[in-house]
Amino acid sequence: MDILINALEQMFTPATAAFAIAAIGLNFHFGLTGLLNMGQAGFMLLGMYGYAISVREGLPMWAAILVAMGAAMLFGLLLGWPTLKLRGDYLAIVTIAAAEIVRYVGRSNTLVNVTGGSLGIKGKDYKGPLEDLSPFPDERITVGPFTYHGSASDSWWLRVVAWTLVALFLLLFWRLSNSPWGRVLKGIREDEDAVRSLGKNVYWYKMQALIIGGVIGALGGVIWAHGSAVVADAMGRPTTFWVWTILLLGGAATVMGPVVGSVVFWAALSLIRALAKAFIPESILPSTAIEPFGLMLVGIALILLVVFRPQGILGNKKELAFHA
Amino acid sequence: MPDTTVLDGVAHEPGVAKPDPILIADGVVRRFGGLTAVNVGHFEVQRNTITALIGPNGAGKSTFFNLLTSFDTAQEGSGTFDGKPLRKVSPHKVARSGMVRTFQLTKALEGMSVMENMRLGAQDQPGESLLTAFVPPLWKAREREITEQAHDLLHRFKLYEKRDDSAGSLSGGQRKLLEMARALMSKPTMVMLDEPMAGVNPALTESLLEHIIELKDEGMTVLFVEHDMHMVRRISDWVAVMAQGELIAEGPASTVMQNEAVQDAYLGAHHDTDLGEDL
Numbered sequence: 094m095d096i097l098i099n100a101l102e103q104m105f106t107p108a109t110a111a112f113a114i115a116a117i118g119l120n121f122h123f124g125l126t127g128l129l130n131m132g133q134a135g136f137m138l139l140g141m142y143g144y145a146i147s148v149r150e151g152l153p154m155w156a157a158i159l160v161a162m163g164a165a166m167l168f169g170l171l172l173g174w175p176t177l178k179l180r181g182d183y184l185a186i187v188t189i190a191a192a193e194i195v196r197y198v199g200r201s202n203t204l205v206n207v208t209g210g211s212l213g214i215k216g217k218d219y220k221g222p223l224e225d226l227s228p229f230p231d232e233r234i235t236v237g238p239f240t241y242h243g244s245a246s247d248s249w250w251l252r253v254v255a256w257t258l259v260a261l262f263l264l265l266f267w268r269l270s271n272s273p274w275g276r277v278l279k280g281i282r283e284d285e286d287a288v289r290s291l292g293k294n295v296y297w298y299k300m301q302a303l304i305i306g307g308v309i310g311a312l313g314g315v316i317w318a319h320g321s322a323v324v325a326d327a328m329g330r331p332t333t334f335w336v337w338t339i340l341l342l343g344g345a346a347t348v349m350g351p352v353v354g355s356v357v358f359w360a361a362l363s364l365i366r367a368l369a370k371a372f373i374p375e376s377i378l379p380s381t382a383i384e385p386f387g388l389m390l391v392g393i394a395l396i397l398l399v400v401f402r403p404q405g406i407l408g409n410k411k412e413l414a415f416h417a
Numbered sequence: 418m419p420d421t422t423v424l425d426g427v428a429h430e431p432g433v434a435k436p437d438p439i440l441i442a443d444g445v446v447r448r449f450g451g452l453t454a455v456n457v458g459h460f461e462v463q464r465n466t467i468t469a470l471i472g473p474n475g476a477g478k479s480t481f482f483n484l485l486t487s488f489d490t491a492q493e494g495s496g497t498f499d500g501k502p503l504r505k506v507s508p509h510k511v512a513r514s515g516m517v518r519t520f521q522l523t524k525a526l527e528g529m530s531v532m533e534n535m536r537l538g539a540q541d542q543p544g545e546s547l548l549t550a551f552v553p554p555l556w557k558a559r560e561r562e563i564t565e566q567a568h569d570l571l572h573r574f575k576l577y578e579k580r581d582d583s584a585g586s587l588s589g590g591q592r593k594l595l596e597m598a599r600a601l602m603s604k605p606t607m608v609m610l611d612e613p614m615a616g617v618n619p620a621l622t623e624s625l626l627e628h629i630i631e632l633k634d635e636g637m638t639v640l641f642v643e644h645d646m647h648m649v650r651r652i653s654d655w656v657a658v659m660a661q662g663e664l665i666a667e668g669p670a671s672t673v674m675q676n677e678a679v680q681d682a683y684l685g686a687h688h689d690t691d692l693g694e695d696l
Contacts, residue, residue, distance in 0.1 A: 273536070273544035273556060280526050280537050286488070287524035291538050292512035292603060293545070301547055 096367040098238050103363040104356045107247060107320030110255035111137075112359070114313030116339045116351030117262045121306035123337075124346035125270055127282030128303060129185035132172075133310045133336045135192025138328035139164040140311025141318040142199060142208060145219035154222035158315070165311035168195075169304040177299045184303075192333060199325035213324035216246060220319055223254065247320050255316045259352060262309055267348045269305075278302055279346075310336075331388070338395045344408030353406055361394075362387050424463055424655055429668030429676075431657075432459035439464040439607055439638050440485065440516070445494030447480055454480045455491070456662045462607075467629065467639045469649045469670070472659035473683055478642045479521060481659065482611055485640075486518045487511045499606065513540065515606035521615060521642070525592040527585030531576055534584050534595060535567035536560070538602030566602060574598040574628065590621035597628060608632055610641035614648055626652055646674075658682070 103109065115133055122128040143164040147157035172191055176184045198204065200211040208214070227250035229243030242248045269275050277298055280288040285295045314328070321327070335358070343354025366387045369378060378386060404410040427433055438461035447455040455477040462468050472478050483489035485496065487508040496503040498516050512518070526534050536542075542563060543549045544556025571577040574594045579587060584595060593613060600608060613625060629652055632639050643649055649656060649670055656673045658666040660682035666673050673679055 269547075269550055272550035272553070273542045273560065274547055274550035276529075276533055276537055277545055279529060279533075283526035283528050284524045286520070287526060288537065289488075289508045290486070290512055290518050290520070290524075291599070292509050292517075292540055293537075294507075294509050305547075 096364065096371065099367060100360045100364045102239060103359045105252060105256070106359065107251045107255045107316055109355050109359045110252070110259050111313045111317035111320065112336060112339055113259050113352045113355035114255075114262055114316060115310045115336045116343070116355060117259075117266055118306040118309035118313065119336050119340050120266060120345060120351050121269075121302050121309065123340065124350070125275060125278040125282065126299060126302040127181065128177075128299060128306075129181050130188045130303065130306065131185045131333055131337075132188030132190075132192030133307075134328040134330065134332035135188070135195040136165045136168060136307040136310035137314030137317065137332065138192070138195050138199060138325060139168055140314035141323045141328070142214075143311065144315045145214045145318060145323045146207060148219040148222055149214065154226075157219075157222070158312075161311050161315050162308045165307040166304050169307040170300070173300045173303045177296055177303070189330065189333070192328075193330070196325045196329055208325070209323070211325065213322055216319075216322050219323070220246060223319060224248070224250065226250075251316075251319050255320075258312065258316060262312075263348060263352065265309075270346075270348070274298075334395075335391070338391060338398075341395070341398055341403075341405050344405030347405070347407040347409075350405055350407050357406070358391075362391065365390055424466065424669070427463075429666075429672050431664040431667050432457075433461070433667055435461045435463040437464045438462060440496070440498050440640070442481075442485060442496040443494060445481070445484055445491045445496065447477075447484055447489065447491045454662050455484060457481060457494075457659075457664050460657065460664055462638060462640050463655065464638055465633060465636055466654040467633050467641070467652050468655045468657060469653035470640060470642045470657050470659065471644070471646070471649055475661075476659040476682070477662040478659050479611060480662075482518075482609065482640075482642055486516065486609055488518075512603065512605075515603075516609060517600040517603055517605040517607070518609040519593075519596045519600055519611055519613065521611040523589070523592040523596050523616075525584040525587065525595050527583065529584060530581055531571070531584055531587070531595060532564075532567060532580045534599050535571065535580075535602055536563050538599040539563040539566065540603045563602070570598045570601055575624070588618075590617040590625075593617055593625065594621070594628070597625075601632075605637065607638040607640070610639065612642050612644065614643060614645050622648070650674075 115137055118136070119130060119133050122130040140161040143161035144157045147160040148154065152160070172187055176187045199208045202210050204210065224244045227244035227248070229250050231244055233240055234243050234249055244250045277288060277293050281295055281298055289295050339354035339358050340351055342358055343350030343352065366383050369383050369386055370380065398405070423436055427435060440462040442457060442460045445455060445457045446453065470478050470482065480489065484491050487503060487506055490505070498511065498514060501514055503511065526537070542556060542559050544560065549555045568577065571580055574597070576591060576595060576598065579591070584592065587595060597613070613629065614622060617625060626648060629639055653670055656668060656670050657664060658673055658679050665678045665682060666676045
């Protein structure tokens with residue numbers, strides 16, 4: 094019973110929402126436009142740094158949000174400018190490297206006064222402004238089987254904010270993907286030369302998609318940071334691959350895919366860990382190996398997904414399967 | 418009816434000037450490493466005619482075609498389309514200025530429906546810009562116009578019943594038709610067809626030919642690359658022949674086929690090509 098409640102809890106954590114947001118961003122990249130952004134974690138990390146550092150240095154909350162978005166926008170411009178004229182694979186190579194560069198620069202000792210080095214930035218330095226806005230009481234609140242603090246850190250308030258943001262971005266994706274603008278992007282995904290021959294500035298459209306998806310990813314990072322802390326190493330390559338798994342699991346190019354993917358992904362991961370702990374004896378699988386074991390299963394699940402259900406849970410195979 | 422006699426007084430020689438050219442290319446050279454793929458001294462296409470660009474395999478037709486539509490960039494040379502310079506203009510701007518192309522390997526957008534393919538061909542849809550896309554009232558009216566125009570074209574190309582199917586479910590010939598219809602959505606002045614008959618079954622060939630002739634009747638200019646000499650004879654007012662990257666002959670189909678240089682180029686390349694004399 095505890096195992097099930099735990100899995101249920103995992104479905105609605107701020108982290109689940111944050112990953113859903115990052116996957117909505119990636120849905121603009123890959124789902125709509127076919128861009129292979131392998132560095133979504135880099136966008137998330139930039140958002141986290143942009144927000145946390147701005148707040149710590151005394152900027153108001155709205156300005157900090159703008160800084161986070163601006164950082165992601167610049168990052169997108171910088172990456173897209175040389176690569177979007179080339180074939181798709183180049184963007185993949187450049188983004189994966191660039192995201193690692195952001196992480197290494199963030200955790201380097203030289204910048205310890207700015208980014209906090211490998212220890213990162215502590216929650217109390219930047220969580221204040223959002224928590225001050227909370228309408229909930231400053232104490233632990235129990236609803237049904239769930240007990241969280243009202244306002245602080247991993248709280249009811251953060252859950253409300255995070256899932257409201259998810260809803261807003263879903264609405265944004267729905268509106269844009271069903272507009273003539275989204276139609277051009279879908280055309281580019283199919284064959285960019287054809288779209289060029291119809292008089293559309295393909296390069297500029299790809300740039301817009303890269304930036305929008307990256308900015309959304311950065312805001313996902315800000316939400317994630319409110320649930321835990323700003324630590325560079327939390328946003329390494331595995332994070333990017335989780336976001337990809339979530340998008341492909343839910344169904345790329347679908348509106349609800351990222352949310353379904355994120356909810357199923359985190360609940361399943363928690364279930365796997367709990368079941369492994371409960372049923373596999375310590376002598377076969379020591380408790381220190383449970384975490385890697387769960388992640389290994391994620392890898393296997395991703396492979397099976399690409400092979401047997403490339404369109405994901407909600408996707409339409411005719412429209413888009415993972416064939417890049 | 419377009420005036421088909423306008424080219425009567427024009428000499429039958431490569432690079433000859435036309436009375437009212439819509440497309441002019443001058444000194445176009447394209448090299449790939451040490452290989453000169455295209456080296457065309459001068460070439461003009463007469464407005465509101467159907468001009469065929471033929472030649473044996475490897476003659477540089479498709480490369481020249483890509484250069485004219487800016488999908489490839491020449492090392493040397495210049496060109497104008499409808500009086501506007503073409504050099505270093507990006508391909509989408511060439512398309513917007515009224516010269517729309519199709520591709521040898523058909524580029525139907527297979528994951529999208531036939532209707533969405535058509536709508537994508539239209540110009541001046543304000544909803545294609547990011548900010549207006551948020552506000553449907555700003556683009557719904559234009560969307561209705563586009564849809565109506567697409568319906569007319571789909572009726573004409575006998576694809577109306579397929580409008581909600583995905584383009585990937587069409588046959589090869591139907592995809593060619595869709596690509597042509599989609600190009601017409603932009604109301605072009607010149608249509609460039611890269612091997613419109615490649616892979617089309619004989620039953621559809623006839624209707625494709627009719628459609629190309631209709632384009633001329635509507636005042637458009639057509640330039641097409643083709644291998645099928647029967648077709649070239651049937652519909653073209655003027656034929657330009659390329660071999661080894663150069664323009665070697667020009668003239669009406671009947672004269673060009675008799676040209677010695679042309680026969681050499683073809684017979685030298687592949688001996689048993691049917692030049693279509695028996696039609």
